[in-house]
Each structure stands twice: as C-alpha cells, then as structure tokens.
Amino acid sequence: DVQLVESGGAFINPGGSLRLSCVASGFTFSTTWMIWVRQAPGKELEWVGRIKSRTAGETTDYAAPVTGRFTISRDDSKTTLYLQMSSLKIEDTGVYYCATGHPHHGELFDNWGRGALVTVSS
C-alpha cells in the first residue's frame, strides 16, 4: 500500500524558516512526480508546488504566493520529499499535504499523506 508520512510541522514566528519532510513507501518513488498541497483553516485546498522525477529533470514549479520563499526537493535514495519554507507569513498557516502525481497526469493527485500542521503566528 502507498504510504506518505509528513513530519516537521511546528508553531513558528513570522519571518522564520521550517522544513517539512514526507517519507514515501509502497510505490516507485524515483519515477513519481511529487506535490505539496496546503489547506488553511476553513479554506479550500491550494497547490503549493511540484517536483518532477529525475528522469523528467526534477523540474520544480511553485504557486505564485510561495515562489522565491519555498523550495521543493527530493532524495530518491531515502524516498523522501522535502519542502523548505522561509520568510514565513501568517497566511502560510495550514495543513501541508504531500501527494503523488497520477501516472497519467502529474497535476492529478492520487495518493495523499495525512498532513503536517504549520502555524505561523507571533
């Protein structure tokens, strides 16, 4: 079975930095596009960004609100996805989910972790 387990969520002050991890198992991580999606309290799901597989160049793309502040990376040897967040803002508060890109379309999300809570507040 596919498992995605996020960690690293925390309470952090505005302007701070945080790194989330997502350990994956049950599928071929190295060939799978990986995604971060977040959900602010009471709000809709919001795509944060995506990293392609190594064979696809490990290309990353980000949502406009996080571009320049967030970085997605992967370590295929550890089957782990990362989200490095810096210059955090109050509006970055939410549950951060890692997800897998569907084999037929990378922007369709077919497996999700349980999420990591990030709270940005002074």
Place this chain on the structure above:
Amino acid sequence: DIVMTQSPDSLAVSLGERATIKCKSSQSVLYSSNNKNYLAWYQQRPGQPPKLLISWASTRESGVPDRFSGSGSGTDFTLTISSLQAEDVAVYSCQQYYSRPPTFGQGTRLEIK
C-alpha cells in the same frame, strides 16, 4: 488562474437519497485535441486527507463505489451520489488540472439529513 466554483456550499441529504454537487470552472477545461475534460473530484472525510474519487470528469478510481458518478464537460460538472450512505459524509472538492496552477473549488460539505 482558473477559478473553480462549487454549489451548494453545504448539502443535507437523507440516507438512501441522491446527492448532487455542481462545479463550474471560469474557463473550459476540455482539451480539444483528445476530447478529455481535465477535472477531478476528491472526497475529504472528517480528519482525513483528500481521496481522489473521479478523474477526467467521469472516470472512477479503482475501489470507488459505483454510487459515485461524475458528468459534465467544458465548464460545468456534476458529482452525483446515487444513494447516500453514512460513510459518504465528507467535504467534496473539484479540481482542474487543465492548466497550471491546478486549482480547487471551495468544497461542498455533505451531511445526513
């Protein structure tokens, strides 16, 4: 960005009855070269992560009960649950993957009447 708007925001339906949720995109998500609609539906039960139910507007994912069906094309889509079960209580969200960034609807909360 493509804006996804769902209706209603919340819905209460009796067990065994039909539930219908609408999703409208601000521009067409139908790709003319392959005649596919780049529209998905997710279910998010309380305290759980989202679960992909339907892709390409009408294709059920493996293991999804056949009481769930998706329809529509272009800009207007519908998720129908033919006979509501207790375990269907959840928030349902549509998502377009026609263009980046992929965007979601605001969600529809489905409850038992």
